[in-house]
Amino acid sequence: MRDLDLFQMALGLVEPWYVERSEFDPAARRLDLYLNFKSGGVFTCPECGGGGCKAYDTTEKTWRHLNFFHHEAYLHARVPRVKCERCGVKLVEVPWARTGSGFTLMFEAVVLMLAKARGYRSTRNLIAMAYLIGGKLDLKPLPI
Ligand SMILES: [Zn+2]
Numbered sequence: 001m002r003d004l005d006l007f008q009m010a011l012g013l014v015e016p017w018y019v020e021r022s023e024f025d026p027a028a029r030r031l032d033l034y035l036n037f038k039s040g041g042v043f044t045c046p047e048c049g050g051g052g053c054k055a056y057d058t059t060e061k062t063w064r065h066l067n068f069f070h071h072e073a074y075l076h077a078r079v080p081r082v083k084c085e086r087c088g089v090k091l092v093e094v095p096w097a098r099t100g101s102g103f104t105l106m107f108e109a110v111v112l113m114l115a116k117a118r119g120y121r122s123t124r125n126l127i128a129m130a131y132l133i134g135g136k137l138d139l140k141p142l143p144i
């Protein structure tokens with residue numbers, strides 16, 4: 001099994017998404033996974049739920065993911081905007097993160113479990129020390 005296949009399965013990615021490449025830097029204690037979607041892939045309109053929307057353009061995004069052992073892990077992807085006949089041009093929702101979040105759903109779920117067990121202040125301090133990526137960490141309940 002190739003490392004990319006392993007990461008794809010571990011992330012639970014389904015078509016059209018796939019892991020295109022990975023970069024592992026042991027000195028920096030960092031793993032970067034680059035996700036992409038297959039050419040011609042279709043998406044659901046985030047506004048009306050209409051399917052079959054093709055990519056109109058893309059924007060690069062990065063999310064902090066759970067550590068890979070003791071290495072920080074980040075997901076990168078070019079996220080498509082689709083042109084829906086009813087709603088116009090909209091940014092699609094990716095299956096691994098909430099729209100507008102700089103963290104993956106799995107990362108946020110662990111943070112919520114920590115907050116429940118240790119309290120908000122202790123968790124906030126722990127996260128603030130460990131994670132320096134831009135993005136909003138929202139401790140509201142997640143739709144999972
Ligand atoms: Zn729509």
